[in-house]
Amino acid sequence: MNQPILNVTGLTMDFGGIRALDSVDLDVRNGEIVALIGPNGAGKTTFFNCITGIYRPTGGDIFLMPPQGSKKMSLKGLKPNQVTEKGLARTFQNIRLFPKMTVLENVMIGRHCRTKAFIFGAIFRPPSTRKEEAGILETSYGILEKVGLAKYADEFADNLPYGAQRRLEIARALATEPLLLLLDEPAAGMNPQETFALDQLIKRISEEGQAILLIEHDMQLVMSLSDRIFVMDYGKKIAQGTPAEIRANPKVIKAYLGEEVDA
């Protein structure tokens, strides 16, 4: 339970002269839900983009450590698809589904990096490919059922209601069998009912042992879900701890509400 799965040390990212991330340390342990919070522009999404390979960090190390004995893997400098293959799957702040594919197909895309049929298999469909396709279908459908979208399976992703699109993003990421699931503001734009359903869903996923790192602005959701919280401001980590500790931390309060003015 307490073994770390993701270990980020000294992660630094410069955009020209602007330091978006300033040696950030962060770790996620097996089976835990960790939240990354901070005011707008604090560098949370940049942090995600760095560890998932969309940006190439200027400095620091990122290690992924599978719980089953195998060696730790450095994710630094890998391409996004390689990072996903290693076991880090993400969702996006502004939904990025494949709008003209069906819901089921969206999830099936997630299975891509765990399967291997190629041109030969596609054209001649030997038994191994057929078995693989059936496997993709079964797993994908199972994941849809888990997130409660099975009834929409044949619908275009475009036509789903907003909350369902967010859940589909999670389903698609789960299909890649990640060691760690990264959620970038999963509750953004959701109404209270949808947020509640999301809260339940994330808890359910977590109970199956899935480690989760999430960025979120909805404090109620963050406090209800997280085992630990990291707080960032201006590209620096300013605090870390349990929800109770964070709530009482003066630095965090300052970052969110500003300093008291002595008049």
Add this chain to the structure above:
Amino acid sequence: MVLREIKKGLLTSLWFVFLTFPIVVIKVDPIEKTIFWRWQNALYMAIGTFCVYLLVKYYRHRKEQQTDNGGNLEQTGSFIHRALQNPLQRKILISVLAVIALIFPHFFSTYQTNVMTTALMYVVLGLGLNIVVGLAGLLDLGFVAFYAVGAYTYALLNMHFGLGFWTVLPLGGLIAATFGILLGFPVLRLRGDYLAIVTLGFGEIIRLILENWGEFSQGPSGISNISRPGFFGIEFGLEQSIVYTYYLMILLVIVTIFVVNRLQDSRIGRAWIALREDEIACQAMGIDKRKTKLVAFSLGAFWAGIVGVMFAAKTTFINPASFTFLESAIILSIVVLGGMGSIVGVVIGALILILMPEYLRALSEYRMLAFGGILVCMMIFRPQGLISNVRRTYKFEKKQ
């Protein structure tokens, strides 16, 4: 409502008469120094404009009503799809088509058969480009380059080494596919307009090399006396050869449809479509962008190369003039007109675009005009193409 539309229609037609007045009504005879007033033309113009106006309005009205009723727009043009989904109708449709295809050369002249063979070649070209443009969403304006590579592969190997059609057929495809990868590497980072410009340039480069590198390709005078396809050593006369080529093309079309259909319902096909939809999300899902794009480019080019070999064998003479940008534009029009990503659409698009000009030779002066007109109308009324692609829905039976 109706009265108001008629009024507007009348005004529109008056406006058109006014606009076209100088060219349609007035005719000056410079020798006699007289002016003819062709008033009847103004009348035709008015009636014509009025009718077109009402038609467009009616069409729009109907379309709006359909959306109001929550009706699916796709349904209007998808009767072919419904027929294909019904297994009985599908069987009937396919067997009728098969019979027509089989007896075609015996009922029509060799000229007609030849025209049909050409149309079938464009079907395969369209299906090849459809992989690149329709499925993977990579706008390729230089597709004809691969066609040229295939044709010249056969022509040169036949001229220098006397290699036969059947040996070169797969070879031409493979060499074209290699060129596809060669083009693919530098353009991996590009999308949309930028990709279109680079591929356009690539197409022109290949043509210019063929035109100017005389020692290699015999330049603009081209290569002649290319062997026609043989059948286990049997050589055919001219007429039989045309029929034989026709049947070979039918076979190639069937194989292509089969392969493309399987490809698009596979793991790679899904990756192509995902790549078309959202590149970043695609990578985040673990799809290797480079590999997927290169496979699309090379597979598309493969079919173009195969058709190139067929083309060289059919005409027995090739020169760079057969591989201009216009060819690329026609193949792209086939894909867009037929419906991006739709196999049935591309087949129908190719037949319409290639056969129409042949059978409407009387109107050949207006061919380009009609071509442009059709494309503009398509953009307005059916931007998704004649037959839009319907994604396959997967059936999943839960094991109890």
